[in-house]
Amino acid sequence: MENIESSNTLQVSLIINCINTEIVDVISKTLKPENKILADKTKIKMEKKSKTLRIEISSESTIMSLRTTIDDIFHTIQIVKKVYQTIQKHKT
DSSP: OOOOOOTTOEEEEEEEEOSSHHHHHHHHHHHHHHHHTSOTTEEEEEEEETTEEEEEEEESSOHHHHHHHHHHHHHHHHHHHHHHHHHHHHHO
8 A cells, every 4th residue: 555654644554354355345335435525634545355454544634533534434344243243143
């Protein structure tokens, strides 16, 4: 992944390990529209590899803004997890 370097840039890497590639795809597709509404100072890149989703966040905004973005990502992942578990429970 490409690095964005600046003296005022905050960077965070999140590695999300999933139980299968289907969940990686769902999380990636779910986050895609949300990533488009970010402030101009924040960029998100995602890379899928098998059962892993790597999320790179670079921001020239405040640390609180970055934290909010990360919280939103974790919230979305938690929703995907709960929906997936519910679907799996009803399949059996």
